[in-house]
Amino acid sequence: MRFTVLVGIMMLASCLAQAQKKKDDDITSQFPTENTRFGLEANKAKNRPDRKNISYLYVESSKNILYGNPCATEATRKMGFEYVVQPLGIPGSPEADEIEKHNFLVKLKLFFTRGPFWKLVINKRIKECAAKSGDIVG
Known part of the structure; x- marks a missing residue:
């Protein structure tokens, strides 16, 4: 037992x-x-898992791009780019003509990958993010 x-x-x-x-x-x-x-x-x-290549658009001012807002950053990354604030005249930063050439190429890429109205779409999404988060300063 x-x-x-x-x-x-x-x-x-x-x-x-x-x-x-x-x-x-x-x-x-x-x-x-x-x-x-x-x-x-x-x-x-x-x-390897798929990785997304993020392009950067240089802007002089952070006005109307909600820089630092997680919702807006996520929206721009979904579109395939991210805004970078780059004031002119800072030592070591690219010059105005270099920034224009770079931004032109990035915008051309977005035109062909996201369509001709990509700017309208991202502006609408940024406004929605501002309304959701209550960010009225933007």
């Missing part, structure tokens, strides 16, 4: 251990890395 109880307890313990092992096998919760499948090289392009 004692032998069967002992065997039964050992079987129950092994079943519980197997259930715990299955629970621990979820490696995505244990290793928050880009590559969670073993045996795959993380540095190969086909195994």
Whole structure:
């Protein structure tokens, strides 16, 4: 009788251990890395997650762009760009003609990737963000 109880307890313990092992096998919760499948090289392009390239539009003033507002920053990043405040005349910063050339290329990219009305769309989203967050200074 004692032998069967002992065997039964050992079987129950092994079943519980197997259930715990299955629970621990979820490696995505244990290793928050880009590559969670073993045996795959993380540095190969086909195994990496997709990353979005963010372009930067230089502006002289932070007026009407809600600089620092998380909602507006997220909206501009979804469009594929981000505003950077770059006042003219600061030592080490690009000159006005360099900024114009850079902004022209970024706007041209946005024209072809987001459509000809990308500026109207982002302005509308920024106004919605201002209304949601109560940012009336913007």
